């Protein structure tokens with residue numbers, strides 16, 4: 193089954209293409225170096241977020257890469273970022289991603305969720321200022337964010353709607369080319385789209401997706417709506433690459449388990465954004481074209497689905513009101 197290099201995103205302007213292979217920087221130990229290496233190797237889609245604390249490193253990498261490659265322009269690179277549910281620039285927030293793993297110096301716990309902080313960035317005004325902080329963090333050379341997502345469905349329907357209306361302002365001002373959501377269920381999307389003030393379509397739902405967590409109903413819902421599914425943790429964070437079926441299929445095609453899992457994702461019609469800080473793996477993870485998995489091998493891997501229980505991350509879209 194052929195896989196195209198990009199999918200078309202829903203929008204109110206000209207069609208916008210999202211490259212089907214992206215590069216994630218969540219938990220990257222050096223996002224600047226990794227993003228720069230990935231761009232140099234040929235990745236053209238980067239996935240960052242406020243909560244990763246590396247929007248700046250990612251933006252600087254893009255600017256440096258373009259400066260070193262004058263034949264390319266900003267429109268050759270696709271950048272996605274995400275609004276976190278609280279304002280991480282407030283005093284008392286963790287200063288780095290790593291510091292989130294330890295208690296604050298004065299004890300207690302970091303207030304990095306709306307529930308803990310008692311307020312959310314998912315209001316119209318805060319979404320505008322939050323988006324603006326993302327764009328500014330990336331630096332002047334970036335200019336606009338191709339795709340901007342609401343990172344999660346918390347804290348509830350009213351907040352999701354208000355934040356979307358704020359992001360629509362950014363879209364209408366040309367500061368982002370497409371809007372989307374992450375970790376949202378079909379119910380969350382339906383509720384949002386039912387409001388007559390929502391004019392900009394949901395272009396993307398970024399969800400956990402790999403052979404062991406396929407979220408099939410949600411993926412089918414998105415397909416019917418024309419919403420592109422971006423598969424995060426497409427390698428299940430590297431935890432299942434010794435799976436017997438995947439290893440057998442990899443041996444059959446003289447490919448690696450990671451390549452088989454990523455190619456399986458692509459043939460299922462989703463976009464993949466694998467993360468690695470290792471250049472050898474970056475090359476490995478992009479060698480996904482010019483070969484394909486046959487139907488019987490696709491079916492063997494599809495049979496590995498464990499439902500939402502097979503996820504490696506915290507998000508079950510249906511768990512949130």
Ligand SMILES: NC(=O)c1ccc[n+]([C@@H]2O[C@H](COP(=O)([O-])OP(=O)(O)OC[C@H]3O[C@@H](n4cnc5c(N)ncnc54)[C@H](OP(=O)(O)O)[C@@H]3O)[C@@H](O)[C@H]2O)c1
Pocket residue numbers: 215216217218219239240343374375398399423424425426427428429430433450451465466467468469470473476477505507
């Ligand atoms: N929207 C959300 O809520 C959300 C949640 C999670 C992730 N994401 C996005 O999705 C991206 C990818 O997800 P992820 O980082 O969670 O997990 P992932 O891409 O499935 O896996 C990354 C892990 O696999 C290892 N790895 C990468 N390539 C490999 C290969 N060829 N062979 C063996 N191991 C390999 C990496 O280690 P090394 O780095 O040591 O190579 C890393 O430990 C993130 O970076 C982020 O942009 C979004």
